[in-house]
Amino acid sequence: MKTKTKNDLLSLGACFVVYAIIQALITFGVIGQFWQLNIVLIGINIILAVSLNLINGFTGQFSIGHAGFMAVGAYLGAVLTVKMHLPFIVAILGGALAAGFLGFVIGLPTLRLSGDYLAIATLGLGEIIRITILNIPYVGGASGFMGIPRYTTFTWLFFLTVFTVFFVKNFINSTHGRACISIRENEIAAEAMGIDTTRYKVLAFTIGAAFAGVAGALFSHYFYIAHPASFTFMRSFDILTMVVLGGLGSITGSIAGAVLLTFISAALASYPEWRMVIYSLSLIILMIYRPQGLFGNKEFSLKMFSRLTGGGKRGTAQGK
Amino acid sequence: MFKKGLGLALGACLLTGLFAGCGGAGTGGSANEIKIGGNIELTGGVASYGKQTMNGILLAFKEANAAGGVLGGKKLVLVQADNKSEASEAGNAMTKLITQDKVAAVLGPVVSGNVLAVSQIAQDNKIPMLTPTGTNTKITVGDDGKVQQYAFRSCFIDPFQGKVMANFAAKSLKVAKAVIYMDSSSDYSKGLADAFSDTFMQNGGTIIGKEAFLQKDQDFKSALTKIKAMNPEVVFIPAYYEEVGKIVKQARELGISCPIIGTDGWDNSKLVEVAGADALNNTFFSNHYSSQDTDPRVVKFVESYKKEYNEEPSALSALGYDGALMIIDAIKRANSAEPEKIREALEKTKDLQVVTGILTLDASHNPVKSAVVIEMKDGKQTFKEKVNP
Numbered sequence: 219m220k221t222k223t224k225n226d227l228l229s230l231g232a233c234f235v236v237y238a239i240i241q242a243l244i245t246f247g248v249i250g251q252f253w254q255l256n257i258v259l260i261g262i263n264i265i266l267a268v269s270l271n272l273i274n275g276f277t278g279q280f281s282i283g284h285a286g287f288m289a290v291g292a293y294l295g296a297v298l299t300v301k302m303h304l305p306f307i308v309a310i311l312g313g314a315l316a317a318g319f320l321g322f323v324i325g326l327p328t329l330r331l332s333g334d335y336l337a338i339a340t341l342g343l344g345e346i347i348r349i350t351i352l353n354i355p356y357v358g359g360a361s362g363f364m365g366i367p368r369y370t371t372f373t374w375l376f377f378l379t380v381f382t383v384f385f386v387k388n389f390i391n392s393t394h395g396r397a398c399i400s401i402r403e404n405e406i407a408a409e410a411m412g413i414d415t416t417r418y419k420v421l422a423f424t425i426g427a428a429f430a431g432v433a434g435a436l437f438s439h440y441f442y443i444a445h446p447a448s449f450t451f452m453r454s455f456d457i458l459t460m461v462v463l464g465g466l467g468s469i470t471g472s473i474a475g476a477v478l479l480t481f482i483s484a485a486l487a488s489y490p491e492w493r494m495v496i497y498s499l500s501l502i503i504l505m506i507y508r509p510q511g512l513f514g515n516k517e518f519s520l521k522m523f524s525r526l527t528g529g530g531k532r533g534t535a536q537g538k
Numbered sequence: 539m540f541k542k543g544l545g546l547a548l549g550a551c552l553l554t555g556l557f558a559g560c561g562g563a564g565t566g567g568s569a570n571e572i573k574i575g576g577n578i579e580l581t582g583g584v585a586s587y588g589k590q591t592m593n594g595i596l597l598a599f600k601e602a603n604a605a606g607g608v609l610g611g612k613k614l615v616l617v618q619a620d621n622k623s624e625a626s627e628a629g630n631a632m633t634k635l636i637t638q639d640k641v642a643a644v645l646g647p648v649v650s651g652n653v654l655a656v657s658q659i660a661q662d663n664k665i666p667m668l669t670p671t672g673t674n675t676k677i678t679v680g681d682d683g684k685v686q687q688y689a690f691r692s693c694f695i696d697p698f699q700g701k702v703m704a705n706f707a708a709k710s711l712k713v714a715k716a717v718i719y720m721d722s723s724s725d726y727s728k729g730l731a732d733a734f735s736d737t738f739m740q741n742g743g744t745i746i747g748k749e750a751f752l753q754k755d756q757d758f759k760s761a762l763t764k765i766k767a768m769n770p771e772v773v774f775i776p777a778y779y780e781e782v783g784k785i786v787k788q789a790r791e792l793g794i795s796c797p798i799i800g801t802d803g804w805d806n807s808k809l810v811e812v813a814g815a816d817a818l819n820n821t822f823f824s825n826h827y828s829s830q831d832t833d834p835r836v837v838k839f840v841e842s843y844k845k846e847y848n849e850e851p852s853a854l855s856a857l858g859y860d861g862a863l864m865i866i867d868a869i870k871r872a873n874s875a876e877p878e879k880i881r882e883a884l885e886k887t888k889d890l891q892v893v894t895g896i897l898t899l900d901a902s903h904n905p906v907k908s909a910v911v912i913e914m915k916d917g918k919q920t921f922k923e924k925v926n927p
Contacts, residue, residue, distance in 0.1 A: 251637040251663075255630055349752070352723050361674070361725035362625065364654055365681065437626070443655040445625040446723075447583075487634055490580040490620030 226384070233380050237373075244372055254372065256484045258440050261375040262433045263476035265382045267460040268469055269429030272386050274458070275466035275515070276395065277422040278402030279329060280337045282454045286344030287317040287427040289449035291434025293357050296366045296444050306369040306439065310378070313435035314428040320347075321427025325420040332405075344454055352446045362445030363438070370440040378436065382429050387469055389425065398422050402467075463504060465511030470518035475511070571613045572875045574599075574865060575635030577646035577656065577667075582623030586806065587648050587854050591670050592618070593847055594858025595645055601842070602866050609875065614866065621647055625655035632656040636663045642875045643668065643868075645861050648854070650674035650726060653689075660688045666881040668692060670861035671854055673699070673802075674725060678903040690884050690903050692861040692892070693826055696726065699801045700733025702824045702909045702925045703774065708741035710911075710923065711797055711822075713771035715746050719761065719785065721777040722750035730776035730801055746770060751781065758785045759792065766794050778803040783812025790817040802826060805853050805912075805919075815917030826853040827894040828910045828921040839893045853894075860892040 291313030438444035464475030579588030619631035653672035721727035843851040872883035895907035
């Protein structure tokens with residue numbers, strides 16, 4: 219227990235250092251607006267990927283409706299700040315609670331499904347949320363919710379991202395998290411061991427949805443606009459791609475996937491003809507050579523390096 | 539150890555972005571070129587619109603450069619950025635063009651929703667942007683009624699098109715009972731439907747029914763059966779060609795033979811492919827220009843466009859071309875490539891001869907110019923009439 223806390227504190231310390239460095243570089247103008255924007259996108263994508271990984275990777279429930287929960291957070295957050303003039307923190311909490319609640323309500327019936335059926339149900343759900351929003355004139359309908367102030371700063375983003383990652387990590391290492399993993403490994407065996415599978419599935423789904431809501435609120439308060447076209451199933455697939463690319467069941471994998479894909483997309487912005495080709499090619503190559511994703515279900519750690527440099531038979535480490 | 543790794547990984551990832559940031563910064567334009575950004579839908583849902591617009595812009599730049607450039611021989615360079623037909627990506631592309639490429643002005647995006655998403659970024663950075671084809675009124679005049687200082691356009695606005703078609707229906711087609719069938723997922727469609735019904739009723743007509751569909755719908759027969767039962771004299775479909783093609787085809791199959799009218803979203807060669815030439819007889823739509831117009835400017839444009847791209851220019855190409863002409867004209871009159879001076883000159887655009895007419899910007903940055911009504915005859919667009927504002 220003690221070493222665990224110590225390690226947590228160490229990583230938190232490392233995060234602070236990283237934060238300080240990047241914040242300083244932004245303040246002194248070394249990082250321009252374009253890369254600031256992409257750092258924000260990376261952060262938002264990390265939150266989305268890690269939260270989806272909790273549902274898809276750790277609990278083994280194949281959900282592809284994450285963009286819908288993101289939309290709920292984005293719109294509710296915007297309503298709270300623009301129409302009700304409440305502070306940003308309320309918008310984030312409100313977005314998270316609303317998305318989480320929706321996840322809970324929807325999770326109860328749909329999580330009784332499994333495999334393909336669940337995937338289709340969640341896909342439909344994401345579209346239902348989007349189309350509902352599309353037809354609410356109060357939030358701008360088809361033209362989108364405009365005039366949202368830019369409240370999302372690097373500070374907000376960074377600490378919410380760190381919070382998400384630590385929350386999910388600690389959740390997985392808790393009793394509840396292990397119950398979730400057992401459902402992924404073998405649902406019948408888990409049930410036989412006395413685990414209330416529906417309860418844990420819904421719990422993971424709710425938490426995942428709530429964090430998607432946080433990401434949504436951050437998103438709409440950075441891009442000045444919440445537009446239904448930003449939350450189509452294509453975005454759900456984007457998030458899913460990040461999770462699968464990094465490795466289902468690996469938090470560091472999700473982080474790496476989110477960073478890599480956002481980065482590729484930004485770096486190729488000047489070559490629109492090649493962007494989708496390179497993007498698709500890299501995915502195909504990865505799926506051929508590493509079908510389990512970059513990190514598999516392992517976590518990236520310094521141990522990998524010691525194993526690699528130590529050489530020998532245990533060279534199965536997943537690091538790069 | 540696992541947690542430490544986690545933190546480190548997080549740090550490493552964020553640092554990756556950081557180094558990239560250092561590498562990318564500081565690309566200025568050289569002394570004898572002027573960089574103009576093109577924030578265009580090159581991939582995604584409306585890539586076909588984006589491509590046509592881009593062709594028009596590129597042609598205008600090429601001609602201007604061939605004629606000796608601007609400001610004493612400086613070449614115009616278009617820096618392209620794809621916005622994937624999505625609002626937040628449009629913001630991303632805009633930020634890149636302004637802060638990384640340091641462009642003097644931005645052309646695009648093409649679709650209103652994406653334009654609205656980026657106008658704040660242009661405003662914050664004080665860079666003028668000109669959308670060739672964004673017809674939504676809010677682009678140039680915000681919700682608070684204030685003119686968006688840095689936003690311009692080279693096309694007319696939605697209400698104008700709605701009015702044109704309502705007048706056309708009432709006066710040229712001489713009908714009094716209309717049904718509106720609109721795309722409820724598109725703001726463009728909703729705005730046009732409102733403008734049409736207002737003017738149509740002012741002309742003494744009645745709207746006997748309103749039906750709606752969603753983008754990407756395939757089967758429209760249930761709504762069309764309802765429309766047929768209403769027995770309308772004209773059906774107004776303000777939507778984009780993909781759905782319009784299917785709707786017109788299915789409507790004719792169900793025996794709706796009355797005129798079907800629409801707006802510039804119809805303008806695409808795919809419309810004929812989807813609907814079939816026969817079904818499209820007796821349909822009309824408003825557009826920004828017609829390639830059959832005998833005006834010498836239009837003839838010259840169509841000729842050079844065909845030579846360059848080996849295809850007929852659509853209205854989007856013409857508008858892209860005109861948008862580029864407006865920027866070039868503004869740079870010439872400002873005698874400077876500074877964003878603020880270009881903005882001031884753009885505001886004073888007056889009697890500029892462009893392909894889609896003689897263009898003057900009004901106080902709210904909207905062009906005052908004519909529209910044309912096009913009739914589909916055996917799968918061919920034919921010029922029906924020109925409507926002045």
